Amino acid sequence: MMRTAVITLAAGRHRHLALQQAGLAAGSRTPEQYVVVAMDDPGLGGVLAGRRPAATIVGCPVRDGNLPLARARNLGAARALERGAELLVFLDVDCVPGERLLERYAQAAGPGGGRWATVPHSRERWWAGFPAACA
Secondary structure (H helix, E strand, O other), rough: OEEEEEEEEOOOHHEEEEEEEHHOOOOOOOOOOEEEEEEOOHHHHHHHOOOOOOEEEEEEEEEEOOOHHHHHHHHHHHHHOOOOOOOEEOOOOOOOOOOOOOHHHHHOOOOOOEEEEEEEOEEEEEEOOOHHOOO
């Protein structure tokens, strides 16, 4: 089975994040990693602490008041890949996953190896050379 990481970017929206974490915990398959990239949001730790799935928080500073979405995604992907993820699932913070979301993405990615990334809203999958993209 592919080692799966869910990556979420957050700046505020703590209630949404708590609902997402609960949805992941209730799924037919839980992620091996749950990476939350906090864009200048030191309060996220309190929202996620002591709950399943356990979250790794990665800090991402905000400069000039603009949310650095691409940089935050790359930081989250890099952290997940460093820890052995093979399937990266990027979820918006307001996305509460259905019970079989991760199971279905793992099935779609197949057992062929390699690394995959998927963004549920766009229904796209990419063969990912993420280590080079995240460097």
